[in-house]
Amino acid sequence: MAVPVFAPWDDPTQKPLIQFKGVTKRFGDFTAIDNQTLDIYTREFFALLGPSGCGKTTMMRMLAGFEQPTEGQILIGGKDMKGVPPNEREVNMMFQSYALFPHLSVWENIAFGLRRMNQSKDVLEARVEEMLRLTRLTKFAKRKPHQISGGQRQRVALARSLARAPKLLLLDEPLGALDKKLREETQFELMDIQEKTGTTFVIVTHDQEEAMTVASRIAVMDEGRVIQVATPSNIYEAPNSVYVADFIGDVNIIEGAAKRAGDGYDITWAEGVAPLHTRKEEGELIAIPDGGKAYLAIRPEKVAIHTEKPQGMTNAVQGRIIDVAYLGNLSTYHVRLANGTMVRAQTANTRRLALRPFTWEDEVWLSWTDTAAILLAE
C-alpha cells in the first residue's frame, strides 16, 4: 500500500496558508528583505535557512506582526495581514531568547496567552496541564524561569506558544542555546509535537543539519532573498546554484565551459584532458549556451577513489592526495588535480586502517558517474 506523500506544494488545488507577495522590507535605506514571493502550506514544517543577518528573523517578525512590509503583501489563510496587530493574529512565536516572563511561574507563563481568550477556568487549567504533559514539564509547573535549566526553559517557551493552538507557530532559532545532544533530541521532539498538534511550523535556523532533519521544505536565503525552496532531498541532490550547493553539506565545484553533447553536456575544465560529461533526465537539464561558463557540483561521497585508471568511466581525473581526514566511520581524501583544483572524495571505512590502500602523496584516480554531478549556471 502506498503511503500518500505529503506534498501540497505540488498540488495546484491546494491553497497556501501563508503567501508572501512581492514583499520588500527596508530599514532606512538598508533592504533587509528584497521582493520576496513565497508560499507555505498548512501542516508544513517549513525551514528558513541562511547565514546570520540574511533576514530570517525579519521574515518571522513580519509574519507575527511586529514589522510591516515596506512593499508587497502578506496573506495568512487568504487574508491580507496589513495593519493587523500581533495580538489579533492566529500566529504565535517562540522567541530566540525564549522571552519567558521572569515574574511568573512556569504554569502562569503557559497560562498567560490562554487568559486572554476568555475561557472558563476549567478549560484553561485542562489546557495548561495538557501542555505541561506534552512538553514533560509537569514537575516544574511551580518553578520560576530562573529556577530551571536551559532545555526546560526552551520547552516552556514552546508550550507557551502552542497553548493557544495557533494556526501557525513561528520558531526563531529555537534550539540555538542548547548543546548538540540535547538539540538533536529536541529536534525529534519538535517533529513529534508538530505531527500531534497538526500546527504549521515555520522554523528559522542557521544550522543546515537541523533544517534537513526537521523540515518538509527548506528555503535557503542569502542577503534578503530566497535562493531556492525545495524539499531537503532536492535541496541536497538538485541545488539550483553554487551558493545553495555550497551552503548545504560539502561539495566539490569544478568550473569550465559547457558544450551540448548527446544526452547532456561536456565540460571542458582543463587543457589536455578529456572533458567531463554530465547528463540528466530531459526537462531537468538547464540551458547553457555553447561555450558558456558552467559549474559542476559533485558531493564528496559520490566521488570514488582508485589506484589505477578506472575502466569504462567517462569522468575520471588524476591527482595527488594532499590530506586525509579520518572521521572514524568515514575518511575524506583531499586530492589536488593537475590544474590545481582541489577535489574531496569520501569513502566509508569498512576496512581496518592498516588495510586501506591510500595515503599522503599517493597518485590516485577519481571518478564519478554521468548523473552524479549537477550542472549549474551560477
Add this chain to the structure above:
Amino acid sequence: MRRLSWFNVTSLTLGFAFLYLPMVILVIYSFNASKLVTVWAGFSTKWYGELLQNQAFLDAAWVTLKVGVAASTLATVLGTMAALVLVRAGRFPGRTLFSGMIYAPLVMPEVITGLSLLLLFISLGVDRGVFTIILAHTTFAMCYVSVVVSSRLVTFDQSLEEAALDLGCSPFSAFRLVTLPIIAPAVISGWLLAFTLSLDDLVIASFTAGPSATTLPIKIFSAVRLGVSPEINALCTIMISIVAVGVIGTSLATKRAAQRQKRDEQAAARAAG
C-alpha cells in the same frame, strides 16, 4: 575584615561627625525637659506630646502629607511615561532636545523653578494652595522619577513585551501585566524618592503655597525665625525619621532589584553556556 589604620579611623569619624553631628544634637535636644534649647535638664518626651496639641503644626503636617502623596504619585506616573518614551521611541526628531528638557530641572536652581511656576500660576489666575504645591512638586520630582525608571528600562528585554503582544495582549495590558511588574522596584524607588523630595522642599513650596496651605518646612522656617523651640526639635526628629526610612527603603529596593537581575542574568548565562 582588614583592620583600619588610625588615619582611616580618624577621617571616617571626622567625616561622619561633620555630616551627622548637627542632626544628632537636634535629636538629643528634642528629648530635653527644659524649655531652653541650650540647657539640658533631663530626658523627657513632653515636647512630642505638646506637638500633638499644636493645631497649626498638625494642619501643616496634613498638608505636607497630602502634597507628598499626590505629587509623588503624579510624578511617578508622568516620569514613568517619559522614561518609556525616552528609552523606547528610538530616534525621532527632537529626541535629544526632549531628553535634555526632561533632565534640565535636575540642575535648574530651585529658586528659578519656583519663581517661574509662581509667575505661571499668577498669569493663569490660579489661586495658590494645596493644588498649586502639588503641581509644582510634580514638576520637579518627575525628572528624578524618570531618571530612576529609565535606568531600569535600558536593561529591560523588549522581547518580553513583544511576547505578551504575541500572546494576545493589547499594548496597554502588555505594559500592565509584564513590563510594570518587572520594573516595579524601580518605580517604587522613584515614588519614594519623589515623596522624600516633596516632604523636605522649602523653596519651591514657599513660592507656590498660598495663605490657605502651609507645608511643614514653611511652618518650621517661619517658627524658627521667632526662636528655636524644643517643639521644633521634636518635629524635625520625626521628619528625619520619615526621610531616613524613605531613603533606606529606596536603596534597599534598588539593591534587591539589582541582585535579582544579576541572579537572573547569571542563570541565563549558565543556561546558554
